[in-house]
Amino acid sequence: MLPNVQGDQITKEEKDALLSLLDDPSPIVRKTILRTLDQMEGNGIDLLNKAIKGSNRLLSWHASRYLSELQSSSPAAEFRAFIRSMNYELESGWIMISRVAYPDINIGKVCQELDEIANRCIELIARPASYREQCLVINRVLFHEYGFRGNMESYSDPDNSFINSVLQTRKGLPITLSAIYLLVACRLGIPLEPIGAPGHFVIGCFEESAPFYIDSFERGKILTAGQFLKRVEAVCMQPNLSHLAPVSTQETLTRICRNLVPHLSNSGEEPMSELFQGFLQDFQETYEKHV
Numbered sequence: 001m002l003p004n005v006q007g008d009q010i011t012k013e014e015k016d017a018l019l020s021l022l023d024d025p026s027p028i029v030r031k032t033i034l035r036t037l038d039q040m041e042g043n044g045i046d047l048l049n050k051a052i053k054g055s056n057r058l059l060s061w062h063a064s065r066y067l068s069e070l071q072s073s074s075p076a077a078e079f080r081a082f083i084r085s086m087n088y089e090l091e092s093g094w095i096m097i098s099r100v101a102y103p104d105i106n107i108g109k110v111c112q113e114l115d116e117i118a119n120r121c122i123e124l125i126a127r128p129a130s131y132r133e134q135c136l137v138i139n140r141v142l143f144h145e146y147g148f149r150g151n152m153e154s155y156s157d158p159d160n161s162f163i164n165s166v167l168q169t170r171k172g173l174p175i176t177l178s179a180i181y182l183l184v185a186c187r188l189g190i191p192l193e194p195i196g197a198p199g200h201f202v203i204g205c206f207e208e209s210a211p212f213y214i215d216s217f218e219r220g221k222i223l224t225a226g227q228f229l230k231r232v233e234a235v236c237m238q239p240n241l242s243h244l245a246p247v248s249t250q251e252t253l254t255r256i257c258r259n260l261v262p263h264l265s266n267s268g269e270e271p272m273s274e275l276f277q278g279f280l281q282d283f284q285e286t287y288e289k290h291v
Contacts (some may be wrong), residue, residue, distance in 0.1 A: 022062035075099035083282045088249040098162040105164045118187035139220030150217035158263045175201035177216035193246035199235035
């Protein structure tokens with residue numbers, strides 16, 4: 001009999017019993033083991049990884065098969081593995097976040113839509129063009145032709161944070177509209193950076209003589225460093241120049257998850273909110289372990 005567990009509520013004896021069943025050929029046992037590992041959240045993946053690295057090669061082989069199946073069948077487990085890999089990439093990470101809420105998300109369609117937006121921009125860019133001029137073209141395509149805009153009417157709607165929903169509704173938060181902008185710019189070879197300032201997420205470009213900032217929530221409004229710092233001062237008691245600097249992909253993905261915790265809770269989706277709170281803890285523990 002396998003234990004009915006949640007999180008880390010499993011003893012060493014139960015873990016040993018679980019591992020001893022990995023070679024059982026019964027489909028019923030296999031399904032039960034996968035469900036148990038999924039209920040263990042990140043601890044199930046840790047248990048399999050330890051078995052994979054152990055001296056028992058047969059157990060390692062079976063554990064590898066379970067890990068592959070668990071990650072492919074559980075979007076939450078897949079995202080936890082991504083977090084712990086520290087191999088962060090914005091598009092993949094955001095798609096994984098979205099798969100937690102929408103397991104059947106059409107990843108090919110998401111990538112195709114981003115490609116189509118980028119291709120439309122390419123049609124309109126007259127080269128040679130400065131990065132600012134190219135961003136003006138992205139603004140035209142994203143915010144006028146495609147109609148992306150900030151969702152001021154339903155700011156706390158969780159769908160504002162999922163890539164498939166943002167692409168479908170053309171509405172999102174400052175950070176998710178900025179992420180769409182970054183993914184399109186990446187396809188065009190434009191070096192833009194995420195800027196995680198307090199209160200408002202924007203995009204920065206530092207490759208021209210003077211840096212400039214793009215507010216995707218305001219249909220791509222372009223700001224100087226001075227103008228953006230004044231915005232930060234309005235919401236921050238002690239603004240400093242670090243607020244004008246880029247943040248990492250990890251910080252960007254973490255902030256998307258952090259937004260989802262209260263938005264899901266306020267929408268009555270408490271279990272999903274707790275799941276994203278767990279992802280935040282995974283990010284923190286992984287950072288502390290490696291830094």
